[in-house]
Amino acid sequence: xxxxxxxxxxxxxxxxxxxxxxxxxxxxxxxxxxxxxxxxxxxxxxxxxxxxxxxxxxxxxxxxxxxxxxxxxxxxxxxxxxxxxxxxxxxxxxxxxxxxxxxxxxxxxxxxxxxxxxxxxxxxxxxxxxxxxxxxxxxxxxxxxxxxxxxxxxxxxxxxxxxxxxxxxxxxxxxxxxxxxxxxxxxxxxxxxxxxxxxxxxxxxxxxxxxxxxxxxxxxxxxxxxxxxxxxxxxxxxx
Amino acid sequence: xxxxxxxxxxxxxxxxxxxxxxxxxxxxxxxxxxxxxxxxxxxxxxxxxxxxxxxxxxxxxxxxxxxxxxxxxxxxxxxxxxxxxxxxxxxxxxxxxxxxxxxxxxxxxxxxxxxxxxxxxxxxxxxxxxxxxxxxxxxxxxxxxxxxxxxxxxxxxxxxxxxxxxxxxxxxxxxxxxxxxxxxxxxxxxxxxxxxxxxxxxxxxxxxxxxxxxxxxxxxxxxxxxxxxxxxxxxxxxxxxxxxxxxxxxxxxxxxxxxxxxxxxxxxxxxxxxxxxxxxxxxxxxxxxxxxxxxxxxxxxxxxxxxxxxxxxxxxxxxxxxxxxxxxxxxxxxxxxxxxxxxxxxxxxxxxxxxxxxxxxxxxxxxx
Ligand SMILES: Nc1ncnc2c1ncn2[C@@H]1O[C@H](COP(=O)(O)OP(=O)(O)O)[C@@H](O)[C@H]1O
Ligand SMILES: [Mg+2]
Numbered sequence: 001x002x003x004x005x006x007x008x009x010x011x012x013x014x015x016x017x018x019x020x021x022x023x024x025x026x027x028x029x030x031x032x033x034x035x036x037x038x039x040x041x042x043x044x045x046x047x048x049x050x051x052x053x054x055x056x057x058x059x060x061x062x063x064x065x066x067x068x069x070x071x072x073x074x075x076x077x078x079x080x081x082x083x084x085x086x087x088x089x090x091x092x093x094x095x096x097x098x099x100x101x102x103x104x105x106x107x108x109x110x111x112x113x114x115x116x117x118x119x120x121x122x123x124x125x126x127x128x129x130x131x132x133x134x135x136x137x138x139x140x141x142x143x144x145x146x147x148x149x150x151x152x153x154x155x156x157x158x159x160x161x162x163x164x165x166x167x168x169x170x171x172x173x174x175x176x177x178x179x180x181x182x183x184x185x186x187x188x189x190x191x192x193x194x195x196x197x198x199x200x201x202x203x204x205x206x207x208x209x210x211x212x213x214x215x216x217x218x219x220x221x222x223x224x225x226x227x228x229x230x231x232x233x234x235x236x237x238x239x
Numbered sequence: 240x241x242x243x244x245x246x247x248x249x250x251x252x253x254x255x256x257x258x259x260x261x262x263x264x265x266x267x268x269x270x271x272x273x274x275x276x277x278x279x280x281x282x283x284x285x286x287x288x289x290x291x292x293x294x295x296x297x298x299x300x301x302x303x304x305x306x307x308x309x310x311x312x313x314x315x316x317x318x319x320x321x322x323x324x325x326x327x328x329x330x331x332x333x334x335x336x337x338x339x340x341x342x343x344x345x346x347x348x349x350x351x352x353x354x355x356x357x358x359x360x361x362x363x364x365x366x367x368x369x370x371x372x373x374x375x376x377x378x379x380x381x382x383x384x385x386x387x388x389x390x391x392x393x394x395x396x397x398x399x400x401x402x403x404x405x406x407x408x409x410x411x412x413x414x415x416x417x418x419x420x421x422x423x424x425x426x427x428x429x430x431x432x433x434x435x436x437x438x439x440x441x442x443x444x445x446x447x448x449x450x451x452x453x454x455x456x457x458x459x460x461x462x463x464x465x466x467x468x469x470x471x472x473x474x475x476x477x478x479x480x481x482x483x484x485x486x487x488x489x490x491x492x493x494x495x496x497x498x499x500x501x502x503x504x505x506x507x508x509x510x511x512x513x514x515x516x517x518x519x520x521x522x523x524x525x526x527x528x529x530x531x532x533x534x535x536x537x538x539x540x541x542x543x544x545x546x547x548x549x550x551x552x553x554x555x556x557x558x559x560x561x562x563x564x565x566x567x568x569x570x571x572x573x574x575x576x577x578x579x580x581x582x583x584x585x586x587x588x589x590x591x592x593x594x595x596x597x598x599x600x601x602x603x604x605x606x607x
Contacts, residue, residue: 057519057600069280080358085521096604113242113522138567156520 010063023049025219039208041216057078089157093172114160147178262498263542268549279565290409293435304473326443329356332431350423366404374403499587515603523595531592539584
């Protein structure tokens with residue numbers, strides 16, 4: 001299968017004054033199209049930093065990232081932004097919705113940015129239906145529940161059919177019930193639409209719905225397991 | 240959609256938006272009121288000049304079209320020379336002098352008989368012409384504005400005058416005193432600063448003008464319509480007025496610039512997180528800059544509309560307070576101030592907009 005995302009010897013070192021923190025150390029990773037990867041690891045082990053590097057929000061100290069064959073790890077902000085615009089959808093723990101726009105407005109602005117101005121109301125409606133938000137199109141984020149806000153954020157991330165969905169603890173701010181709903185939808189995106197997904201999570205149950213589980217420690221990938229290799233977790237998963 | 244984001248950002252902070260727009264509005268109103276007043280005054284002056292009824296105006300050599308600043312003078316005997324020319328019906332020597340006591344304005348020294356030959360006489364609302372050397376004729380606007388009555392004493396050029404007549408406005412000046420009195424006051428007996436000439440027929444004007452030009456070589460000679468137009472132009476280009484107008488336009492534009500700058504600078508700080516969101520969605524720097532520039536343009540445009548309101552309000556207020564002040568707005572200045580408002584808005588938003596676009600996405604997203 002085609003490799004949609006690849007990192008080669010990726011390293012990120014933060015320098016604050018005299019202190020150096022190596023957040024990501026020599027990470028090489030290949031993600032085939034359609035795969036759903038869960039990344040786990042203790043706080044501060046470099047998960048978010050890795051995701052930022054993969055999505056071109058930050059540049060690596062060394063190493064490369066290729067998104068669908070294009071190098072997103074180059075220094076130029078304009079190049080990274082352009083690839084991100086065309087190829088990547090982000091979901092964050094804080095939902096990161098634009099507070100002054102309605103649900104529909106939040107989706108439309110993502111479309112506008114993606115297509116340099118045009119928008120497609122029909123596609124917006126489809127996605128809103130899929131994520132169960134069809135009755136909330138005119139609500140502002142502050143008028144939505146946490147679960148609804150995160151579903152809206154997911155809708156926004158996939159509205160432009162990105163090559164890769166990068167999610168950083170998408171259920172981190174949600175209660176168990178809402179977490180379940182959101183995870184179910186992420187899973188649905190992967191199964192039904194073959195959406196390639198990389199998801200950071202603290203929740204072993206959430207990891208259970210992925211095809212591959214990557215464990216990080218201290219900036220490195222320490223283990224990788226394919227689907228079925230962590231039965232215990234999958235048994236507990238009842239989505 | 241970005242237009243919706245811009246509008247919702249404007250609306251979500253109504254006081255900030257209103258205050259910013261209002262400041263731009265003050266910028267616009269300041270300019271329009273000043274230009275309106277100076278234009279009104281200049282137009283009204285030249286209209287009053289045309290209202291005298293002369294066909295040709297003769298000025299002494301070295302005189303200026305800014306009449307208040309003109310120092311040239313000529314002998315009243317020139318009037319005899321002029322009246323001998325064929326086609327000339329009447330000639331009136333006039334002495335113009337700037338009066339600074341009790342308001343600024345030109346006082347005309349006239350010989351009533353010859354002046355009446357030009358104007359067909361004043362239309363008296365009250366009283367009649369000069370009875371003595373200390374008499375003054377005032378026009379109705381001047382009288383109404385100061386609530387003056389017939390027989391009342393007023394001070395002009397540091398001297399007391401008795402109001403002998405109140406006349407309808409529109410014939411040259413608002414204040415007339417006898418030519419002889421004026422000459423004595425200024426210390427220039429037998430002199431005049433201007434000759435008003437009336438012809439028997441309009442068709443005589445070119446011939447008379449040509450004849451005058453032949454005989455009085457260094458004397459500026461105008462037919463009335465071009466004289467009025469020249470007056471307007473000269474007053475507009477008069478150094479101090481021009482400088483003053485430019486200074487006010489500059490300062491007003493600067494105020495608009497700084498207000499928009501401050502407002503947008505605060506906005507980008509407040510919206511750091513939102514900028515991070517847009518960046519994570521892949522919005523290029525140009526898109527984010529434009530978002531803020533457009534918002535500033537909306538505020539500038541809103542300010543312009545508010546400014547028009549303030550201008551008309553201010554005009555109404557001025558007219559109540561000072562009825563003699565004429566206000567006339569040249570329409571092209573609406574365009575100029577509109578452009579200035581948008582110009583100062585975009586200039587003020589430029590740095591904040593560029594700064595917003597250059598934010599680091601991770602830092603912006605982490606911003607609380
Ligand atoms: N901007 C930064 N400046 C300095 N250190 C940072 C910065 N971002 C992250 N780090 C450090 O890098 C390490 C990895 O952080 P992070 O990727 O956020 O971990 P995780 O998401 O796994 O909790 C941590 O030690 C963190 O303190
Ligand atoms: Mg993290």
